[in-house]
């Protein structure tokens with residue numbers, strides 16, 4: 094065997110190669126993969142202190158997936174399934190990350206990809222990704238919920254595979270993040286906290302934990318803490334939000350497709366959903382970066398802001414417990430949002446005097 098071949102086969106091969114036996118998807122074709130998954134579970138002691146301390150906190154950095162978000166787990170599964178079923182084209186509605194991920198995996202499989210995004214409400218890095226990977230991007234004069242409605246309707250008229258999380262293969266891929274957390278910790282955490290938009294991901298995590306629990310691999314399942322933005326909190330408010338608004342455009346969703354499943358997961362886990370303000374989101378986004386060196390997009394900070402809120406209001410008891418918070422997307426996806434809280438760079442002349450003066454100031 095050539096040394097190069099050997100090193101290739103030793104590297105991580107993606108979630109289907111690793112967890113495929115636990116995934117209910119077609120496996121009679123070669124997986125369409127960018128070697129997604131196997132993301133780090135980073136201890137965050139300084140952030141835990143800023144949240145009041147007395148508990149153990151980990152960040153699951155899903156922004157390190159190939160296209161910069163957790164969507165790649167679902168997309169390797171959905172696109173592999175689409176190829177197995179003979180699809181020629183795929184479509185999705187998206188607040189941005191799903192669009193970029195679908196575009197990348199479709200490119201890899203040689204499929205046509207069409208994405209519907211809300212005009213003017215998609216972060217720059219996501220748009221740049223979707224366009225670069227060669228998707229046809231349709232900016233609709235409406236929000237994500239309008240887009241998903243249109244995608245569902247269109248798929249009844251033309252032969253095209255829908256790769257939103259209403260596609261069961263998506264959840265089969267995304268549940269592997271729960272497996273990775275349990276495999277890394279040797280047990281489920283006490284709490285799992287994550288941002289909730291269309292509610293596919295919280296549904297997938299609960300599925301993953303439940304499967305490991307039923308197979309005796311873990312002895313308990315975590316409580317789920319689902320975070321929504323105040324202006325887009327249908328699950329918390331228990332009604333559809335017609336015009337969702339938030340700086341965290343990833344979760345700017347008013348009528349989640351997996352609403353009932355998310356509700357059931359929250360109830361079964363004896364967890365809780367809560368809404369946090371855009372101000373809190375930006376504040377914690379900056380703290381995650383400054384205290385731990387982990388740069389995430391605003392939606393991710395909703396989870397951490399929810400912990401802060403729960404402790405402040407006294408309904409979240411995590412003393413001595415282990416908490417995992419999911420950092421669903423990379424900070425570079427949304428530079429505009431990040432710069433809202435960041436100080437401006439200081440301009441100085443290119444001279445040693447000026448530099449020395451800047452250093453002592």
Ligand code: F0G
Nearest residue numbers: 187188190191290291292293294421422
């Ligand atoms: N975090 C990020 C960074 C997201 O992009 C999303 C969803 C979520 C959290 C919420 O996950 O929808 O499964 O509850 N983004 C979708 C998209 C809607 O189109 O990229 P969810």
